[in-house]
Amino acid sequence: MPLPGTLLLALLLILAVHPAAQASAxxxxxxxxxxxxxxxxxxxxxxxxxxxxxxxxxxxxxxxxxxxxxxxxxxxxxxxxxxxxxxxxxxxxxxxxxxxxxxxxxxxxxxxxxxxxxxxxxxxxxxxxxxxxxxxxxxxxxxxxxxFDARSTLEAALAIHPETRHVYVINDYLPSGRIVTEDTRQQLKGAFPGVAVEYAAALTMTGLERRLKALPAHSLLLLGAFFRDADEVFYSSEEVVQRITAATDAPLYGQLDTHFGLGIIGGMLIDGRSQGxxxxxxxxxxLNGxxxxxIPIIRSGANSFMFDRVPMDRYGIDPALLPLGSIQINQNTAILTPREQEWLREHASIRLAPNPDAPPIEFFHETGTYRGLAADFIALLEKKLGVQFQIQRPANWTEAVAMARERSIDLWAAASPTPRHGEFMLFTQPLIETPTVIIARSEARDRVGMQDLTGKRLTVVADSPAHEQILNNHPGDGLLATPDIGSALRKVSLGEADYLVADLATASYRIEREGITNLKVVGESPYRHRWSLAVRKDWPVLRDILAKGLRMITEAERRAIMDKWVRFATTDQPWWQLTRQQQIALGGAMALTLFRKQWDGLLPTPTTNGVEASEWELN
Incomplete structure (x- = not known):
């Protein structure tokens, strides 16, 4: 009996999806x-x-x-x-x-x-x-x-190392290695006058290492295809790069991405991922028919300029020198030398004493947690360096200074270099730079300079840069040192002192948070606060490690820290006419500008005539 049409259709659909029916497809x-x-x-x-x-x-x-x-x-x-x-x-x-x-x-x-x-x-x-x-x-x-694009790689390398006078080209003597060498000869012939190009002979690995150690000054290495030496011993890409870089300090560039991320600086690399x-x-x-x-053969577009920030950092290479559009890896990682890694293993406990009352730079929250701009930078450094700092809370900055002098702590997160501090501490590049201002009660006259403070009752935060600078440059003035910025501000507000000399950022932040309404900024001192990390003087290795970590902090990460503490919109106005709210934003804007200049080598942001100030809101 014939099957009904609907049943026949259902059977056909079942067969269509059955594995046996699919096998042929x-x-x-x-x-x-x-x-x-x-x-x-x-x-x-x-x-x-x-x-x-x-x-x-x-x-x-x-x-x-x-x-x-x-x-x-x-x-x-x-x-x-x-x-x-x-x-x-x-x-x-x-x-x-x-x-x-x-x-x-x-x-x-x-x-x-x-x-x-x-x-x-x-x-x-x-x-x-x-x-x-x-x-x-x-x-x-x-x-x-x-x-293999040896010419493009060498053009980029010579732009980065213009002092180069000798290039050593490394390939093995397998059939592919010999062909790469001959192709490289053709590409480089007469291309770089004044630069001698030497091609490695058929050497054992030991022989290659001996030649590398004897290379003349201002040499540069170009690695192509090397997998087996003259003794027919096979070497992995990792072994090849490791043996080469251990034998010489000459910068090493490559042409294959199999060597990328292992120690070569980079080059116009044949990219296996793109090929695949x-x-x-x-x-x-x-397969689709x-x-x-x-289908035409793809003859270009599978090579890319790729560079590794780890060896770049070793040679102090400015990323601005890389060819436009270059791919970069390890931009956010600090790679330490074996000596630095060993040092960290031997010093598992690194003690940090913050200034407990210097907001928004650093302070302790009412919950007891360490907070502020510097605290956020410390947290980033812990991630990038794989370390953990032991936070110790001093009673005030004077105690933090004494702890460092006595070696009962090892690190400050935000301190300005001064001659006295330099006797027992080493400083990194600044995190932030803020102006030092003169603060008085509201009835005081405007536009006061340091020369106008002789005979006046001055107050400063004890052991701060302003304290040391006034002691050195204005001896004999009546000077009252207070343990923290809040105490100093209250002395001026209550008439116990005529003027306070302090950094703009912490003073403005504290005025706003405590709701002090009878103070104003009346002048600027020539001194500046250059907030830096500082380590005990007998630990220079730690200073170098921290400096590496700071260089690995990206602009986006720095900006995020600034935005966390201060949000602002610009408005042109002379700084001495700003409200307290605007003054703290000015300090933040100046700090952000310094971030860009200090670590990434970026050009300063152009500004209009006069000072850019800001309406701001604390987070």
Whole structure:
């Protein structure tokens, strides 16, 4: 009896989704790599190619084989073994497409592909020294070629190191290494007058190290393809870079991303990820029905300028010298030398004593937590350096100074360098710079200078930079030192002192928070507060470690800290006419400008004539 139309349709739908019915529609893809699993170059190609296949052709079955020809010589005997193995393994498994990486797999497939996988199109990537003649007789081959761009890399390196007079080019003497060397000769011939170019001979690793140690001054290294030395000993990319950088202080540039992140500064690198991704997309087009012969070979665009901030920091390289659009890694990481790492292991406890009453720079919240601009920088440094500081709370700044002098603490987070403090502390570059101002009661006259304070009752925060500067430059004046900024402000407000000399940021913040209404800024002193990290003088290694950490703090991170404590909108007005609210924002704006100048080497932000002030709101 004929089946009803609806039942027949349902059966057809069931068959359509049944695995047995789907089997004929499944596509089988073989990824054939010239080298071994775990090699960074191979893994980058493999991961990105497979990602493209799975994302755009999720039903495809993917097989993977590694020829291992970096560690095993690609001899005729070994090639025959590979052929026999693949023939036996895939005898009953038809392959719809082969995606190959690097020249040995490319040559292998050109010789044996029709036997192993008849009719299967081939997509290649990572192919060196490609010519169209290599595809004669292989119309179903297409892919991405690999170009060593020694000239672009060296142009960038010489712009960064203009003092260079000698370039040492390193490749091995495997077939691929010899070809890279010859190609480099052609690219560099006559390109850089005044710079001698030397090509490494066929050396053992020990011989290479001896030559590196004997290089002349102002040398630079260009690393291409080096995997096996003259003794036929295989070396991983990690070992190659480590042995080279240990043997010489000459800056090392490269051409392969397999060396990237291991110690080379950078260069115009052949990017395995780009190679794999482009090859994967081509493979998907073919699986979707496009003829391989209609897909043009990708001959450019898979190389990128890439640089590593860790070796850049070692050589003091300004990121502004990098080619436009360069990719940078490790911008947010401080990498320490073995000596610095050992020092931190030996000094697991580093004690920090903040100024307990210097808001918004640093202070202790009523809950007992350490807070403020400096506290946020300390928290960032802990993350970037992998350390944890032990916070100890002094009664006041005078006690914090005494603790540092007695070596019962090791670090200040925000202190301004002075001759007295310099006797027992070392200072980093400033975090923040703020002006020092003169504060009086509201009825006092405007525009007072330090020369007008002779014979007046002055107050300062004890052991502050203003205290030391007044003692040194205005001896004999009646000077009352108070333990903290709040006490100093109250003495002026209550008429116990005529003037306070203090930094603008902490004074304005405290005035606003305590609601003191009878004080105003009447003048500016020539002194400035340069808030810096300070470490005990017998620990210079810690100062160097902290300086590295500070250089790794990004502009976005610094701006976020400023925005956390002060929000402001600019308005042009002379500073002495500002309200208390505007004065603290001025201090914040000046600090933010200094951030940019101190750490990143950025140009100062252009300003209009006069001082930019701000309406602000404390968070």
């Amino acid at each position: 499944e596509k089988r893809v073989l990824l054939l790599h010239s080298y071994h699993a775990g090699m960074k170059w191979v893994e980058r190609i493999h991961q990105t190619a497979r990602h493209e296949l799975q994302a755009l052709q999720p039903e495809a079955l993917v097989y993977t084989e590694y020829m291992d020809t970096k560690r095993v010589p690609f001899s005729p005997a070994y090639e025959q073994l590979l052929l026999n193995f693949l023939k036996a393994k895939y005898k009953e498994t038809p392959i719809d497409l082969v995606l190959i990486s690097d020249n040995n797999a490319f040559d292998f497939m050109r010789r044996h592909g029709d036997t192993l996988f008849p009719g299967a199109p081939v997509v290649f990537c990572g192919i060196n020294f490609f010519t169209d003649a290599l595809l004669d007789g292989h119309p179903n081959y297409t892919g991405v070629i690999e170009i 991704a482009l090859a994967g997309r081509i493979a998907v087009e073919i 496009r003829d391989a012969a209609d």
